[in-house]
Each structure stands twice: as C-alpha cells, then as structure tokens.
Amino acid sequence: MVPSSAPGSEPASGAPAIRRRAPRGGRRVPRRAAVDRRSFAPSLHRLEELAQSGAQVSVHVAELDSGCVVLSGDDHVPLPIAGLGVVPVLVEAAAGFESRTLDPLRIVDRPDDSLVTRAGLWRHLRAPALPLIDLAVLAAAAGDPNAANVLLDAVGHDQVRARMVSLGMPRSAVLDRFRDRRGPDDAPHVAVGTTREFARLFAALVDSKAVDAAVSAQVAEWLSLNHDLSLVASATGLDPFEHDNDAHRLLFVNKTGRDRGVRAEAGVLVGPRAGVAYALTVCFDDLSISHRLRAHDAFRVLGTDLMEYTH
Template identity: 35%
Template structure:
C-alpha cells in the first residue's frame, strides 16, 4: 500500500463544488530512501484559518528552547547569570492580556476570570482549544515579522499569518487571518516530527502542544485512535495516535497533523468553498476530509514494507 491511495481519496471529491488540497509525507523513510509524499492541489494558496496557528506555536517553541544562557558575552567572556539568547522567552514569563487581545470565536480565555497567564499557558490554550485571545497575546509578544522569518527559514514560503484574530474584518485590514498551502502545513509538521523544526526540543514541544488539540472532528473523526494515551509520540500497538491543529472559518475547514501508528505520516487537508452554495457543501467538505483521514490511517497502520 502506498500514499497514492491518500491522493486517490482526495481526487474522489473532484466533482464537488469545492477545492480540497491534500499533502501527506512519510516521516520515517527507510535508510537511503527519499521518503514518499503525495499532494493534490497541495501548492494552491488558500485561507487556512487556525491551522496556521502552528506557525505561531512553532515560533514560540523556538524561543522557549532559546531560553538558555547565551553562548558568550559580547566581549567574549562568560555570559552573566540568567542572560538569555536574543529573542528567547521563558515558559513561566507572565503575559498581561490587553483589551486589544480579547476577541470572540474559539477559546476560553475571554470567558475566564484569572488575570495572569504565562507564555506556556497561552500556548496550551492556543493549541488545545484554538483560543483566539491567547493567540493574539502570543502574536503581540513575538510579532508577525518573526513568524514570517521562521516560515522563510524553514522553507515554508507560502504559509503566512497576515494579521491578528479579529471579530470583524473590514476596510484597511487583511481580508483573512492567514493563508497557506497544504504542502507547507504538512512540511512544518514533518519537520517537527523529525526533530528538525528549529531544534529537537522545540520540535518536541510543538508536537506536545498539538497532542492537546480537542477538535478531532476532521481527519481523525472516523479512525480508531486514542486521544489520551500517555507516552506520545511512542506508537501504541494496534491503535493510532494523533497530534494536530484544526482550523474553521467561513468557507474553510483545515486540519494539519501527525498520525502515529506502525508508521508516521505528516498530513494537511484544506477544504475551501463558496459559502453561497449553502450548508450542503460544508457537509460535503467535512465528509471529504474524513475520507482522506481514513486513507491516511490505513497507510499509517500498515507496517513498513507491507
């Protein structure tokens, strides 16, 4: 069995009035092998909604891993105790939530009474419940230009956060929160799975946050997986593990993540359609994504070489 069956599942939606973009990457190819990957419309730039928050979380993870002593002081001597690498963050650094951060949509932070949160608290909220207020606070902390630099450094040229999350979009602001391609989203996940997203520690932190995602309604919806099994990312005999980030917006459903079974596959699936077509098209998009999920699961459950 090959990943070609994932592409076939994606192409089965060709008659639907929507764009379904799919990318899948074999994370652990055999020695000397380039690794299998497939894509369908995977280089088409589409709105990707909150799946793009993976890029923000990757930048936060990179900075948290940089919270070690600087290699050397400017004069070449030993750095002062507690000196941080430029741009580094501490996981327990308190972050004030400003009025400009608070927005509706997904999340809990705008509904909770606790006044103080740390950088890592905000990352968990962003990853687990796609908290928009936490997202805005983190974006304010690291800045949009930093996410653009990281995307460029990782070779993800078409994955872009354009703005903070807003309740309404009108004149003078970007029309969507983020755009990207299925290929870039899947590549970001593959880099983390291989431990090469900035560093092994940053990669592991990002995957840990993704593991906390509570939305399993897209790719994992119809597959046998354990969302709470300890020991991730170690395989669980006979069952799949999932770490992912989903996105939902008007005319958009997106899911990017990692399936861990007998083999590991990084994936991204993005559906985009004209909302004037009505709710039946939305339902068709969700069903198409879930069909791709079953094909991904079938591949991940087969032993290597089978």
C-alpha cells in the same frame, strides 16, 4: 478534480490534478496489503466532487521515512488556513523559550479592548492574566484566538515571518491577528498556507528538525493536546481529551483551522505499518449546512484512507 494515477493521464481543462503515487522502498508487505495501502480512491473521488462543485482544494500526503509523496493536488497553492496558522507562532514561541529570549512564565494580561468574543476558552476564564507558556497550551489545545493573538504579539510578527522562511515555508504566511470582524484596512485572512509546506512542517516536528530537537518536542507536545479531532482525525477513534498515549500503537499530532468557508488540517499519523505527514485545505461556499458537511466528509474520508495506509 481529476485523479492522475495512470501513465499519460491528463486532468480535464481547468480542473486541478490530484496525483496518487505509489510508495517506494521501506518495509515489504504482502501484495494485497500493499495494493490496499496504495489506494486513495475514496479520497480522490470526494476531492474531485468538491473541486467540480467550485471548491478550492489542496492536499499533500507524504511518507515520513522516505519522504515519498503518495497523494498531492495543488499543494503549492497558498489558501486561507485560519487557525492552522498558529503552528508557526507556536514554533517561534518555543524557540524563544528555549533560547531564553522569551520568559515562559511572563504573565500577560488578556487584551479586553480587542477581545475576540466568537471563540476560545480564555474569554470564559476568571483569570485576567496568564503566563505565556499556558497561553501556548490554550492556543494549541483549544485553538484559543485570544491566546494566539497574545503569543503573536509577544514573539513579534516579523520574527514569525522570518522563522517560516527558515523552516522552508516561503509561500505561507501569518497575515494578521484573529478578529471578530475584518474591516477594509485589515488583512483578509489571519493566515494562508500551502499544504506541501505545512505537511513538511509537521514531518519536521516529529523528526526533531523544526529549529532543533527541543523546540520540535515542545511544539509536538503542545499539539498532541489538540481537542479538535472532528475532521481527518475523526477516523482515528482517539479520545479528543487524551490521545497522546494510545493503546493501539497509534501516534497522532494535528492542528485544524476553521473559518467561514474554510477548513484546513495538517498533522502526522503513525501506525504499525507506516507513518505519514498530511495536510488538506478546502475553501468552499458555505451556503448551507449541506455544503459544509460535504467539505467535512472529504476530510473524514481522507482520514479513513490514511488509517488504512498506516495500518
């Protein structure tokens, strides 16, 4: 992966380009601070290394106020995103609750005949049934696959697909439910998405433009409970179990996706200097723990760069 930050620079043959663009407009800052905030050199270096090792990398970072894209690379390419695909399902559920076409207190049984046993909290709980609104919390906060499957069944796959198109996400899709094993008749992935579309979705959520203000606020509230702060979010220093009211003027909302050889994260980070919407997906050969740690390191370096940009 070759950075394209100088005029006239061209990516090497076969390598996707990562572009770093200087922000325009907004608050004036001291020259040194402005220069520091514009530098994503560590992220560019890590992402380039991953791409050259054979990983598929897609990234998109944009300022919230201006919409200016400050970092991008293959952000139009749909890639597997695993649990990140639950976000449009949450949007559709919140829209159903708001319009009263879906009862948030409707009790739904746990699907023991198709239970996902490799992950999640609901499978460990004694309660065999929960209301839909509590399942939304489980899906957002703990990435619970069984809760997400029940929500998807409740709102309808076709409705989620239509909602994603209306949200400006035609290249992203929820393909299937979560499964322990995928057979030849199953979709190869639970969801695919582009980093451009998911970053814009998170920007719309915090800007109260995802469906409407009430739906945006509800989904953002659910996602603010997310416990997985181990990738990009690790740079924030936030408490994984209480990070919606930070003492250091930090607003953060995110969702991650994990599968074999897939790591994805999208979110919004707002600090005292700036706010950004971001998304990063890395698909890699998970041949050893070192391969996995290299992928994780790229997320953490991006998180550090985003913290410097917003602070």
